[in-house]
Amino acid sequence: MEIRGYREEDRGALGRLGALAFGGSPVEWEEYYDPAKNPRLDPSWVSVVEEDGEARSSATVLPLEVFVDGAAVPLGGVAAVKTHPAYRRRGYAGALIRHLLGRMRRQGMHLAALWPFSHAFYRAYGWELVSESIRYRLDPRQLATGPEQRRIRAHRESDLPQLARLLERRAARHPLGVRRTGGAWDRALKDRELAVYEGEGGAEGYLLYEVSDRDSRRTPPRILRAVELVAGSPDARRGLLSFLASQDPEVFEIVHKTSRGEPLHPHLGSAHLRMEVEPEFMLRLVSVEGALGHLRRSPSAPLVLRVADDGLPENAGEYTVGPEGIFRGSGSPHQVSLDVRQLAQLYAGYLPAGRLAELGLIRPGSGRALRLLEELFPPGDPWIFPADHF
Incomplete structure (x- = not known):
């Protein structure tokens, strides 16, 4: 199995794959890979799994901007993830997701989102649901x-x-x-x-x-x-x-x-x-440190986030967030242990910190730590308008 970039001669094969996976006609899906007809597409962000000379699976990252604290920041919109029906359950989609996450991280794209075909599948790679309609x-x-x-x-x-x-x-x-x-x-x-x-x-x-x-x-x-x-x-x-x-x-x-x-x-x-x-999109914090750096808010005192990430081990560790900024390492006695998936839900404002603590999904070290976490991540209304879905 080789994961490679998109070539113009892939358009016909990927058009057929799109029609098999999602419906529509192969011609409509071929137009998806034409930047003149799909202005959000950057062909350099299309990845293809090739084996035995065949394009068997593909996924795309749409380089978008989203608002965090009122400012526009980059986000990778993962879309058109598809595998030929004859070659499913061979690990192609998972390999593509790992490949794209690594590439986004290397290129400084700290956030990624998608609409899943299966929440359980993407949750295994560190994604979590952060929006409802x-x-x-x-x-x-x-x-x-x-x-x-x-x-x-x-x-x-x-x-x-x-x-x-x-x-x-x-x-x-x-x-x-x-x-x-x-x-x-x-x-x-x-x-x-x-x-x-x-x-x-x-x-x-x-x-x-x-x-x-x-x-x-x-x-x-x-x-x-x-x-x-x-x-x-x-x-x-x-x-x-x-x-x-x-x-x-x-x-x-x-x-x-x-x-x-x-x-x-x-x-x-x-x-x-x-x-x-209805469930809406899932969020992945590609770089925890980078994502936290997008925030234009801080708790009133330093707070340590002890983050676990089994999908991107580079994210795992301690982050101190406070009025003086963000740095890796422990710089406060106020600490919260949590998984990157729950951090994504807090980041989006989807679930409040107190509710996650009640459910046992995060572990604040003290009441003071929980209050600081609530200051850092107030509840919000995460939403992408339907005309902007990907």
Whole structure:
């Protein structure tokens, strides 16, 4: 088995692999490896397992930026991990993941994320779930209408810079929210529509949505999927929700996914409706020291994190975090022992330190150490907008 870089002649084989693994057509998957059609792709980050002259497995890292404490930092979006069905369970995928983690670490990419086919598989390599969503299925009549809807209009090309600023402000409030660049906006808008709320100073909010074809086997026969709702003011939110409420309930069911920290409940007349909590992405701290260095906060006194990492032994050890900065080694009597997987959950703000301690998943040496850990890692609302999934 050889793990090598991508070659242009691999495109056909990887297109067939993608269709076998994930569905779609081989032609669509060949376009995935064309940077002109997939602007987030850097071919140098595509890795291929070759054996007996065949490309049998592949994985890609998308070099993205995400927000940590409001600042954009690099993150490797691991995507398109696939193996030919005839060659599964031969260790190809695991070898690729280890290879990519090592390469990201060497190149100073301290964070990585992915949407897993199996949480248990990736957990074995040091990844952990750090985000959830709430999926709503609504009759339009369950949403309130209001006069703000009069300010809704179709989008114009000139709106995009303002919409991008609205999204960036919103994404920066979510730990690990993806920073969307111009090329990624083109991808997000493909085959979708935009409704814009026009405020006194221009666009104040927008709804990115798509509609399904009619399916006579279901009632109602079509789905309006609200992919992304971004509001810069309460009026904008009311107007965009009123737009959804105005759809014909005999024709459309509304489907909308939110982060767990921004539920639709405050905007509904009744919360007795269909909701599903779904797992979102997993996070890997590729370099613990580097990831901690992205933080723009510290506890009020030095705290030692005693980190275990069975996937990347280079991460294992003690880290002192305090008002004076971060260094490897023990520089405080206040200590917490934890695995890199739980450190990822704390880092994202997914689970509070006190809850992890109650569950026995972290081991603070004292009550003071736990309080310092809570200062360092306050709860947050980790979220990547669906149009930025990878």
